[in-house]
Amino acid sequence: MADLWDFNKVNYVGNGNLGTGDGFHYYNPDEIIGGKKMRDWLRFSVAYWHTFDQRLVDPFGDGTAIRPYDKYTDPMDQALAKVDYAFEFYDKLGVDYLAFHDRDLAPEGDTLRETNKNLDKVVDKIVEYQKTSGMKVLWNTANMFTNPRFVSGAATSPYADIFAYSAAQLKHSLEIGKRVGAENYVFWGGREGYESLWNTDMKREQEHAAKIFHLAKDYATEIGFDAQMLLEPKPKEPTTHQYDFDAATTIAFMKEYDLDKDFKLNLEGNHANLAGHTYQHEIRVAREAGLLGSLDANQGDKLIGWDIDEFPSDLYEAVAAMYEVVEDGGIGPHGGLNFDSKPRRSSFEANDLLYAHMVGMDTFAAGLRIATKMKEDHVLENLVTERYSSYDSGIGADIESGKADFKTLEEYSMDKTQADLRNATHSDHLEQVKDTINHYIIDALSK
Ligand code: XLS
Ligand code: NI
Numbered sequence: 001m002a003d004l005w006d007f008n009k010v011n012y013v014g015n016g017n018l019g020t021g022d023g024f025h026y027y028n029p030d031e032i033i034g035g036k037k038m039r040d041w042l043r044f045s046v047a048y049w050h051t052f053d054q055r056l057v058d059p060f061g062d063g064t065a066i067r068p069y070d071k072y073t074d075p076m077d078q079a080l081a082k083v084d085y086a087f088e089f090y091d092k093l094g095v096d097y098l099a100f101h102d103r104d105l106a107p108e109g110d111t112l113r114e115t116n117k118n119l120d121k122v123v124d125k126i127v128e129y130q131k132t133s134g135m136k137v138l139w140n141t142a143n144m145f146t147n148p149r150f151v152s153g154a155a156t157s158p159y160a161d162i163f164a165y166s167a168a169q170l171k172h173s174l175e176i177g178k179r180v181g182a183e184n185y186v187f188w189g190g191r192e193g194y195e196s197l198w199n200t201d202m203k204r205e206q207e208h209a210a211k212i213f214h215l216a217k218d219y220a221t222e223i224g225f226d227a228q229m230l231l232e233p234k235p236k237e238p239t240t241h242q243y244d245f246d247a248a249t250t251i252a253f254m255k256e257y258d259l260d261k262d263f264k265l266n267l268e269g270n271h272a273n274l275a276g277h278t279y280q281h282e283i284r285v286a287r288e289a290g291l292l293g294s295l296d297a298n299q300g301d302k303l304i305g306w307d308i309d310e311f312p313s314d315l316y317e318a319v320a321a322m323y324e325v326v327e328d329g330g331i332g333p334h335g336g337l338n339f340d341s342k343p344r345r346s347s348f349e350a351n352d353l354l355y356a357h358m359v360g361m362d363t364f365a366a367g368l369r370i371a372t373k374m375k376e377d378h379v380l381e382n383l384v385t386e387r388y389s390s391y392d393s394g395i396g397a398d399i400e401s402g403k404a405d406f407k408t409l410e411e412y413s414m415d416k417t418q419a420d421l422r423n424a425t426h427s428d429h430l431e432q433v434k435d436t437i438n439h440y441i442i443d444a445l446s447k
């Protein structure tokens with residue numbers, strides 16, 4: 001393979017030399033952790049849009065990124081060249097999956113017919129590379145939010161022509177998903193929400209959203225594209241209010257419109273924070289509903305708040321997320337960790353793309369090691385079992401089995417004294433629990 005990028009293949013160096021950034025310290029792809037190879041637990045994926053297209057703009061400044069394919073000035077030449085860069089990048093980083101939007105890959109033409117032609121050329125090249133590299137597609141999706149035609153939404157646009165166009169775009173995107181063998185297909189409702197309720201028919205818009213999901217699933221079935229369909233919640237940005245607000249809201253929507261058999265969730269760290277939740281909360285809600293599909297790995301910033309798509313480096317948060325994953329036995333049968341993340345605007349060199357993925361991969365690999373050790377030692381499991389043990393017998397068992405009603409519960413409680421009830425509760429010793437977690441973080445990594 002030609003050397004397009006100015007860096008070497010990343011290897012696992014273990015503890016290596018402290019502070020040199022010389023390789024993976026925690027991610028050892030073929031090492032077995034908790035009964036599975038690390039690469040199979042984590043299924044890391046590189047996001048085409050951030051890694052190869054992102055110019056590192058912010059609302060106040062132009063892009064700062066310096067990329068080796070900037071030398072290709074014709075948009076189609078650049079799009080085709082990027083595929084070479086992308087596949088060498090995957091190889092050097094040692095990932096097995098990629099993810100993309102249709103519009104990440106090729107420039108739009110004036111009509112959908114022209115756009116599809118551009119796109120198919122690039123997809124042909126991707127399919128060729130897949131044969132020689134074994135790279136798999138974690139998921140693909142359709143970008144139905146960037147072009148001005150989507151100003152008021154795609155499926156939820158008040159304009160029927162835009163719904164029709166979105167369906168046509170989606171149709172081709174599903175066909176591409178089938179060609180590249182995508183394991184999942186994602187819908188993120190970029191502008192499926194509203195700016196103002198004064199001019200919005202919310203019910204009608206939500207019905208239209210449900211309709212396009214059903215049409216998509218039906219068409220996927222028709223063409224034999226058996227990817228897991230995923231909805232990706234986000235509460236706001238770009239619209240003031242997005243319909244797929246968070247995991248719980250999206251699950252309610254899925255149940256309301258009979259989508260919960262065919263769709264699961266793709267959850268993102270920064271989106272969780274925007275909704276006022278932790279990443280762990282969102283994953284817990286999904287997994288308890290049996291709807292954990294896949295994860296977009298990134299982190300927000302406590303001070304800025306916005307969706308800044310920072311590469312994950314927060315070890316504590318990664319431990320919490322991976323704890324939920326380990327409890328669920330994996331990220332769904334088809335899910336993975338897709339880095340929906342970009343380097344900071346001040347990390348503008350090409351090699352920063354590599355460092356950024358390295359910290360993200362090592363953070364989640366470390367999270368996996370720690371969470372697995374906690375699970376193997378049953379630390380939190382014992383604590384939780386003990387905390388709810390009053391429901392295992394006596395009155396608690398009667399409540400759970402339905403044997404108890406208001407009358408029996410009144411009879412049981414009527415003469416309990418203040419002291420009796422105080423004695424029924426126990427301190428959580430939460431600080432001690434957190435100390436135990438810290439101990440695991442330090443200890444599990446040093447062994
Ligand atoms: C944006 C979303 C987006 C989806 C894919 O905030 O995270 O990147 O993951 O359209
Ligand atoms: Ni996002």
Ligand code: NI
Nearest residue numbers: 232268296340
């Ligand atoms: Ni995302």
